Amino acid sequence: MWKLVQSGLSVVAGTAEPEYGPESIHPVCSDLSKDEPLYSPLSPKDLEYQVPSHTCVETQTFYFNDDLYSGFAQVIHSNLVGLHTTAQFTFKIFKKSKPDAYVWTSTKLENFTVAGANFYADNLSVEVDDALRVYRIKSSVNPASIVDLTFELIGESVKFGKDGTTYYGTDLANPWGSMRHIFWPRCKVSGTxxxxGNEQFEQDITLNSGLGMYVMALQGMKPHHAAAAWNFLNYQSENYSVVVMEFTTPKSYNTTTVSVGIVTDKNGKTLLGSVDITTKHLKTYTDPVSGWNVPGEAEFTLRGKDLEVQVSGALTNLSERVDVMNELPQFVKNIASGVAGTKPYIFQFSNELDFKLVKDGKVEHSETGYGYTETTFISDVIKPSN
Structure with missing residues (x-):
């Protein structure tokens, strides 16, 4: 997520937006009638790059983990006001037992092109098969991270609402911004x-029985205007997968929290799709580097008609504190932090978390599984005065 935030901040125009009021934000699913489903499987068109002509960032992110390792591979496709496009491939891997010792690469892509749901560049391809159930990611753009991974969808894909999108603007027919997410919540992962050259762990790794999650995102406006904070959960175990994607808008858009969450069983069947989600930061402490109030524990609760799922636990293992502004030119930093009031940091955690499934008020299943979580702070979350 951090490159998506960073890419947009590099084109900060300056002043913060005015307060548009609650009518300026249209959360995903808010326009559904009683007869329309809260979520549905992806169509072939849903998997395709949207490629809008205005300023935006689109990403394909593939999260993986097995008994020893965790990480992700990501393509970032950025468009600056329709005049200039760039692309980047980022990769991160670490041992679960020591997440703060990691291999990280970020490489600019050359001669890139989008072809429907596929993405190509020199020495890189991200392709889905004809059945739209298997992605293969092959990259040799950086000798420090040569990637050949296959993600096979287990069970069902998911989008929320009509198109997975939250819209910004006082006229829903002509929005001036958007935020879109679509998911493969549970995948089988294999590859090499x-x-x-890394000194952290083995140089050649084979994944045979890994689990994964795929998310495609589109942020169709500047990130500090779209969100003041984010929470993200990717929980994977032998029996269940849980994904939560949540953001809270700045005061300009009524400090609105938008959450979507998915729970699947081991076969990828969707047990719960929810927009009724509570994320709690517990045992918080002031981070000495960033100054943000960081959670020492987290609790994610997803609610349905007769089902509730909770994933919680101590965030003991911090993989990385990402200073999003770190790679930006100094003059952009001054504009973004001084004028727009932004101070973006992403805290990436890797921990064993507790899972609990409650049906009709009774605990049906509890277990412990692996949770990769991110907490992102961009600007202060200020509640509206009304």
Missing amino acids: LQLG
């Missing part, structure tokens, strides 16, 4: 990784 060559990590030449």
